[in-house]
Amino acid sequence: MLQNRNMAIRLIRLGFVSLGLAVALDPTAFASLGGDAASIDADAASMRGTPITHLSPAYTVREIAGDSSMDVREFSNARGVVFAVSWSGPVFPDLRLLLGSYFGRYASALAALDHPGSRRSVRIAAPQIVVESSGHLRAYRGLAYLPAELPAGVTSTELQ
């Protein structure tokens, strides 16, 4: 997390595309939800970046494909705050890393959820954070976002 920030900066080769224009390697480490609260841990050292392009002027997307085939995208608003993180991969992601300081809110809400029949999908709307998680072993997908930080005009359904 924070203590590994410098290592992550050195080793993550992160492609960065914004507003349809390619920009140089991103100078900041991959950050978890909420932006400056935490950055990804030393696992990120083995990750490689994949540039993706979008045309939304409202936010920036950065994508990291890790060695464990986990594809993670972070969405940053104009203030540089990571307002959403999405994931896709064969194993369940480490949500402590992706949700950062918001993980506790998610975990508490999940523990309070009394739906044992929801083994393939869960939607958690906790204070300040929404987590939509679905799938099964070999194919998990999900999105976590901070509703208050969504750029104007952006809906969660376009963040996949």
Added chain:
Amino acid sequence: MNTARRQATSPLGLGLLVAASLLSACRGGTGTPALSGAPAPVPNVVMLVVDAGPTGAGGAINHAYVTVNVCASGSQTQCANIDHVLLDTGSNGLRLVASVLAAHTIALKPLSDSAGNTLEECMSFVGGQTWGAVALADIHLAGETAAKVPVQVMNDTSSGAPPPANCGANGTLINAVSGFAANGVLGVGVFEQDCGQSCVAAATPLPLYYGCTAAGVCTAENVPLTDQVANPVALFAGDNNGVIVTLPNLQSANGDPSVQGTLVFGISTQSDNALPSSGIAVLGTDAAGDFRTAYNGAATGIPGLIDSGTDSYAFSDPAIAVCASGAFVGYYCPAVAPLSLSAVNTGVGANATSSTVDFALADPNSFVAGATAFIDLGGGGGSTTFTWGMPFFYGRAIYVGIDQRAAGLYTGPYYAY
């Protein structure tokens, strides 16, 4: 000691035919040699029951359970019939809660990896994770036997290894019957192993299987296919190409007290499990176990599966209201019920059939208290998977074909109905 070494059957019984066939296949070491002519077919049917679940489940709904006869591998005496094991067509492998095994005085021996460390697994269901050792068991279902099957012991820290920090942190661990609404889960999905090749030789081992030292230090590692938690059906001597799940239509739109159905082993291997040659949709899946589902006229599909481990039609439609109060908070509460909906399932690969499914959602606030089986229950807002859960099973026979196993004209992986 529990010396029960009998067929896993429901106390409710399946009727004379099945009961007779079960008796004819009694094991216990004596065997039943055919007296004349062709050998008798292996009994291949066990009962399914949808009810409120095991003691401590807190009143399950739309959970289909089987009773599984489990023995410590190689033992004739450490055996028990474990009731209320959730039938799950959306996962692969048998997982049993440690406290349930302990109550039956069954101790399953954990597997060791090549370094001599205990093999443990962190399996994620989306609503929580399970941690525990991979151990060998002999499994008996009807007349079928799978020996030396790697199974997971859920909530097992007996080896001294607590879950790693990224497994079930901060209360997201499923650690008891109450959190899972079952004594275990019997995964009879479309694959032979739960993980498969992705866990065999990855440059960076997936955080799924772990080798744990005696000091309790666990490190993610690759695991050969033979040691991965396995779908027991794939390890039967015969009838090993899939299963058929059959549940009747419900009697009441507002919920039935309980329902009985059948789990049949094998597809087109015996006279009782033929795959019809027409009038059936066979949907091939991708390497993850999903076909494609296009909901409500969508141009492209999203991953879909037919999943008895989910209690509802689980999919995302922000236009449908979500219950804000009552016993079904978080499920769909359509403003006008029943709400008629439609989706198109399309197979992947060689079995690329398309099939349109019309279905409906009820207002669960109209459901009667105390019932356990509900048709037309919907939920899953925000899901990017379309999960055809238990409501889809009522009134159907669902075929689950295992990867690379042929059944007549069709080869798995597929779901068919």
